[in-house]
Amino acid sequence: xxxxxxxxxxxxxxxxxxxxxxxxxxxxxxxxxxxxxxxxxxxxxxxxxxxxxxxxxxxxxxxxxxxxxxxxxxxxxxxxxxxxxxxxxxxxxxxxxxxxxxxxxxxxxxxxxxxxxxxxxxxxxxxxxxxxxxxxxxxxxxxxxxxxxxxxxxxxxxxxxxxxxxxxxxxxxxxxxxxxxxxxx
Amino acid sequence: xxxxxxxxxxxxxxxxxxxxxxxxxxxxxxxxxxxxxxxxxxxxxxxxxxxxxxxxxxxxxxxxxxxxxxxxxxxxxxxxxxxxxxxxxxxxxxxxxxxxxxxxxxxxxxxxxxxxxxxxxxxxxxxxxxxxxxxxxxxxxxxxxxxxxxxxxxxxxxxxxxxxxxxxxxxxxxxxxxxxxxxxxxxxxxxxxxxxxxxxxxxxxxxxxxxxxxxxxxxxxxxxx
Ligand SMILES: [Zn+2]
Ligand SMILES: [Zn+2]
Numbered sequence: 386x387x388x389x390x391x392x393x394x395x396x397x398x399x400x401x402x403x404x405x406x407x408x409x410x411x412x413x414x415x416x417x418x419x420x421x422x423x424x425x426x427x428x429x430x431x432x433x434x435x436x437x438x439x440x441x442x443x444x445x446x447x448x449x450x451x452x453x454x455x456x457x458x459x460x461x462x463x464x465x466x467x468x469x470x471x472x473x474x475x476x477x478x479x480x481x482x483x484x485x486x487x488x489x490x491x492x493x494x495x496x497x498x499x500x501x502x503x504x505x506x507x508x509x510x511x512x513x514x515x516x517x518x519x520x521x522x523x524x525x526x527x528x529x530x531x532x533x534x535x536x537x538x539x540x541x542x543x544x545x546x547x548x549x550x551x552x553x554x555x556x557x558x559x560x561x562x563x564x565x566x567x568x569x570x
Numbered sequence: 571x572x573x574x575x576x577x578x579x580x581x582x583x584x585x586x587x588x589x590x591x592x593x594x595x596x597x598x599x600x601x602x603x604x605x606x607x608x609x610x611x612x613x614x615x616x617x618x619x620x621x622x623x624x625x626x627x628x629x630x631x632x633x634x635x636x637x638x639x640x641x642x643x644x645x646x647x648x649x650x651x652x653x654x655x656x657x658x659x660x661x662x663x664x665x666x667x668x669x670x671x672x673x674x675x676x677x678x679x680x681x682x683x684x685x686x687x688x689x690x691x692x693x694x695x696x697x698x699x700x701x702x703x704x705x706x707x708x709x710x711x712x713x714x715x716x717x718x719x720x721x722x723x724x725x726x727x728x729x730x731x732x733x734x735x736x737x738x739x740x741x742x743x744x745x746x747x748x749x750x751x752x753x754x755x756x757x758x759x760x761x762x763x764x765x766x767x768x769x770x771x772x773x774x775x776x777x778x779x780x781x782x783x784x785x786x787x788x789x790x791x792x793x794x795x
Contacts, residue, residue: 408640415636420628427629437632441639449647459613462620470588470619480592480700483671485603491669493572493748495606513621532587532622538580553580560579560615567614 395461403451415444422469428533429473439476443469460510477535509567516566524559531556573605573748577730581752582608586615592700593709593774596671597730597750600772603669604748667735667747672772675699676711680770683711691718691763697772712771714738714763722760727777729753736769738762758782 393401393410395417401410422443426436446468454464474482485492517525530541538556542549577585577598584590585598602609668676675697676683685693697709706727714720714736731751738745740761745751753759760783763769 408643411643412636412640415639418623419631419635421623421626423631424626424629425623428626436629437635440631441635441642444639445642448643460617460620462624463613463617464620466620466623467616469623474588480595482588483592483596483599483675485599485609486670489603489670489673491603491667491673493604493606495609496572509617510621513617514625517618517621517625528618529622531583531589532619533626535589537584537589556580556583557578560583563618564579564611564614567617 395465396456399447399451399454399461399464400456402448403454411444411448414447418447418465419444422465425469425533426473429477429535431473431476435476439469439472443472446472462510473535512566513563516563519566520559520562524555524562527552527555528559571746571748572607573601573746573750575743575745575749575751576605576608577601577750578752579611582611583615586612586619591707593697593707593776594730596675596697596699596709597732597772597774600669600672600734601732601748601750603671605750667770672697672734675709680711685713689721691715692720707774707776709772709774712769712773714769714771716763716767716769717765719760719762721781722758722783723779723781724758725753725755725775725777725779727754727775729757729779730774732772734770734772736767737764738769738771739764 391413393413395414398407398410398414401407402414419440422440423436426439427433431439443465447465450468454461471482474480517528520528527541527545530536530544531538534541536544538552539549542552545552581590581594581598585595590598602612668680676695683695685695688694691714693713695711695713697711699707699709701707711734712731716736729752731745731753733745733747733749735747737747737749738761740751740759743751745761
């Protein structure tokens with residue numbers, strides 16, 4: 386029942402959707418992610434009416450592809466973000482998004498150390514939220530622009546009235562800092 | 571051998587955020603196929619995207635949105651997920667050193683590609699990709715003979731190069747399979763292919779190159795870089 390689902394993480398909801406085709410879990414996940422997906426699409430410049438339709442398409446894909454979600458390898462938010470990002474690219478331009486194929490025989494495989502992702506995804510998620518919250522406002526702001534506005538850095542620089550070099554170095558500082566936090570100490 | 575020269579964190583961020591155009595995306599994704607280290611970075615940046623998505627200020631969705639969605643759940647899946655063209659490792663021997671996603675763009679065999687001679691020892695082949703926001707982005711394969719030096723040049727925009735086979739040196743840096751080089755208008759260089767074999771690269775430029783060597787300026791009209 387929905388009440389029993391309420392306290393569950395998005396990861397758990399996705400697993401329930403994949404395993405049990407659980408529509409209550411799906412409704413709850415939509416309640417959480419639908420308005421955020423819409424905000425994401427709007428910020429990237431997609432018109433409101435099209436954004437509503439794209440939110441539906443993203444969530445339909447979440448429903449149909451839930452069985453490919455692996456909670457040991459990614460967080461639900463990451464997995465949903467990549468689906469939304471790809472939908473946005475499809476909608477915004479005719480370009481394809483080239484991606485490597487994990488099954489490609491020519492792929493250079495992960496190194497043994499990297500394959501051992503021992504930190505729990507839930508812990509990684511909490512650590513990431515903390516790390517973002519601790520960023521200086523100017524860095525966090527640029528980071529959101531880089532993810533949400535679908536703009537090259539030069540356009541972000543113009544928009545902010547900053548030299549391109551400043552935008553790049555602030556972003557780089559933010560990224561290096563976040564990567565250090567994620568790697569854990 | 572793992573790559574030692576990688577795309578910058580900002581480029582990997584753009585790829586993870588989805589703001590790279592198709593041509594740059596092709597160079598980056600092909601590097602990712604050859605570089606577990608950068609795959610890990612992109613995975614981190616995708617989780618960053620997920621965390622920012624969770625923290626975004628929500629926008630109201632229409633009240634009927636969930637009902638509409640639930641009504642569509644049992645519809646048949648409209649478009650089947652395309653199965654990428656995978657060959658057995660044995661077939662790959664004939665295909666040479668090209669990983670996905672580049673292989674999907676250039677097809678089976680490097681020898682059937684329409685190579686155009688640029689100058690002695692240098693051939694190039696265009697790859698059909700979206701032209702980007704400016705309409706000027708070009709992706710090309712470049713085949714450079716052993717020991718051949720590319721004429722000294724600078725760039726009106728940016729130039730990404732990914733080594734697929736052989737190697738080259740550029741100043742004091744050595745580039746081998748999987749290595750990624752990024753140059754812009756600050757760079758004035760004249761890379762030279764290693765002596766021990768042909769060097770095959772993928773290059774992506776968003777503006778023409780300008781030759782800067784003393785003699786090569788005279789040849790400029792004849793060189794179609
Ligand atoms: Zn790399
Ligand atoms: Zn160059």
